[in-house]
Amino acid sequence: MLQIDSRYIEKALSANALEELYPLVQNAVELEHSTIPPYLTAMFSLNPGANPVQRQVIHSIVIEEMLHMTIAANILNALGGHPVINHADFVPEYPGPLPMGIGNGLIVGLEKYSTDVVKNVFMEIEEPENPLVFKSVSLAALPTYSTIGQFYQAIQQKIDELAPDELPGEKSKQVTSSFFPADELFPIYTKQNAIDAINIIIEQGEGTSTSPLDQEDELAHYYRFEELYKGKRLVKDDTAPNGYSFSGPAIPFSAEGVFPLFPNTKISMLPVGSEEWNRMNEFNTSYYSLLSGLHTTFNGQPGMLDNTVGVMYDLKLTAQKLCATPFPGKPGYTIGPSFEFIVPAGS
């Protein structure tokens, strides 16, 4: 089961002032971001037109990770902190551990879509505190571990304890967007706003402790990935122990409909000055531009968010072209997007 380094939870629980929560909430912003490159790489590896359900499921989860990242940044601003996004430390090294020792050594890389990656990486990342087990294993007594959800709960508890009802951050820094429902992304002005917002992150990721659904009646990330892994939809089933079973329609998967990305492609693996190298440079330039735009957005210019949406499309189109491009010198492979933090420079 996925663990978080318990030091982070202890740090949260031992905080005596809101300022002591800033680095932890910054960590949360980093954590939410850190899952997006692996998910997107898997999604971009799906051939255009092939494996539409896999694409749709990952896309829906990525969108929610973006929402969570936005919520975490809003909370940090609301508490009076300053999100830092345009910095090399913000971007994890792939393959490598996620921030805060998530997963007790779980190594996350940038790889093509496969059911193995879904099971061994994505479901691990999203694993709830007590995963509901549907019609396969009996609910044995599960040991309790510290999870991402528990980390958020610790922060939530401390905000409740330490913060005034009206949070101290500048209201004008709160980011909202027409791309998210107002009951999921809302400005965080009060302590209650912050508590509600954290609940959204926890439930969308993990579901509730009694249901795989979140408050919006959508399957939590873990169970959406589990559907892809099992190749079956999770549906209501009164005969099943938890009221759900993987007895829904089959989710077809075609391994041929996946580009054979070379795992964890780096720009340094490509011949300097080659067309492929240039395209990877273009990709990383977009990635830098995106992080930089988000930094501006979350540091007092919330209106910039719309522009970053456009950059996301630039990034996506370049990535998809890379995924279809044969890897020079590595027969049988194509190029994965590297998501490296590189400041564009002159020559």
Place this chain on the structure above:
Amino acid sequence: MSYLHAPRLVFTGDFLSDVSTVNNDTAHYNNATFQPNFQDPGKGATNGWWNPEGGAVFDFQNCAVRQIFLPDGTTQTSQSDDIIIGQAVVGAEGRPTGKMVDLDPDAQMFSALWCVQLRICTANGDLLFKGDITTTSFRDLQMRQLDGGKSNGQPLGASWTSVITNIEWGVLAEQSAFLKTLRATTQNNTLAINMNPFGYYYNHNDGRFSLGRIIGSIGPYFEGEPLTFAPARRLYGINYTPSARSTFFSTSNFLVEPDSKRVSIDFGASFPVADSVGTVTYKQDLRLAVSKVPQTGVASRQTPTFYINPNDFIEIGTLDYQSDPNWLNQTGGIASFSNLPDATMAALSNSQLLLITPSTSQPGQFAIIAREAIDGLVARADNFIQRLDDGQSVNIDFYAYQWGNLLPNTSISITLDPATPDTPVGPQNPISELYGNNFPAEGLTFDGQISTNQQGKAQMLLTGNAIYSPRVYIDGQIYFITYQTATVDQAFGTEQVVVHLRDYFQEIANPVWSDISEMMIQYSNLYPIMSKYVVNLADPAALAEKKKILIFAFSRDINDTMHMPVTRDLSSTKRNTILNWLNNPQIAPKTVVRSEAREARTANPVAPGTALTDKQTRYREAVKAKNGSFPGFSATNDLFENL
């Protein structure tokens, strides 16, 4: 003031232009005859040319400031002289890249930059300044590469002249004496910029596919001056190179500044280069001079070279470029000659500048490579590319100059070019009938005779009227409007105002899919990158699913880089109809027959087979040369042969 004035900076590097090419073929706009392989890479009208999956991205790559030129006439090339030298010139950050698009498949010579941001930053990303380049289109296309573009495929170059607005100065700007002087000199917090792209790669060679070389310069801007060309004097090439079947040094801007007794000439757009990255290998003795006698020569195969006797010119100086093959990239091709003798300056005030070289065939004589416009006359339209809906009017600004000074009371006559004929399907045109341009004439209203005012400026009011699908399957019509002063210098010819007038279309408040399907299917055919990777534009269910992001894009301002369609070729009534559909996607066809009466299509007034004018023929050839469908350019080993 202009990009040629001091203080100015020169930057050089590469540009990325991921233009899409399915739309390079007019016939590909016909949904009825469209075939899937038109989206595949490959030459010929039955393929999608060299970059069918292009996304219109334009961006700077590997660009850096190479040198600066100061008001006292000195040039600095080292970062120890000024912090700005060597810094990166990059595109937008935090918003999408700029875009590069043509006006129309029937007007491909005016590729425009939209929404390009330019930033100058240190290697850490710290800002010196940034700003937005106002939309501007290609001018002055000319032959650049002596190798005929054999590796890259495109030996032509062009110029984009514009202004930079919304300027934001970084904290570091304070540390640059150059930038402080530039800020103090320029007006309205606007800068003048000129960029010369060339060496563009259609081919997958040298790791440079879809890259080209770009040379830029940035200088002060003064209010009231034109935005898309420099208020400068012009030099036209008049030497024909038989082996290349071409004339090099076609157009170059230059500036004469009496106060500093200086001539600054810009060969950045014209200097012939050996290869796609701007290497100069020849070592010809090239000199600037002022002619004492009027020069009217025009390059032709019959008279490839004109000569001048040394007694008939005053020499200004020799171009010092031979010692460094990277001279063009380093200097931007701009050379300044300062502290000129009074006699030279006096001559320059009313005589033509020349680019000359010692003759080998006529010892003692000099061959004229390029000469200034006859009588020093330059008259140009500023906002010469227009997208108009019916009922819209726009003032086209004209400026006339003589010897660099604004010229009052100059009459400019303006004429709509003759209609071009339709082209039926046949061996040379296998896919679909092509429809002509420049009709119906009543689509545009404008005054055919204008005259510059006391300030040397004139305006022509241009109004778009309702037209009804003269090109059947392509929206609207392309109109070429030629303007000229009383005498035309044939070394340069005439220029045109080019208009895409959109079809009359009444917005549909509650459209069903069939009301917009033809438009959407056409975009889906022409821009496969969208349907492949974003949303299938031909599938109403897919559109409905992605309606949020599509509404976002279709409702952006035309000057927003995320504006859809990226080609910016839809009338507001059609765009609003698409938005109306997206807001309430109705996929089923209407149960009642639509009552809107379709206006009859306007017929072409000229019959198929009607001969084109010489200029129209040359234009068609030039389009082929520019868009990659020209069969082959000639290389030359000796640009200065038989002089």
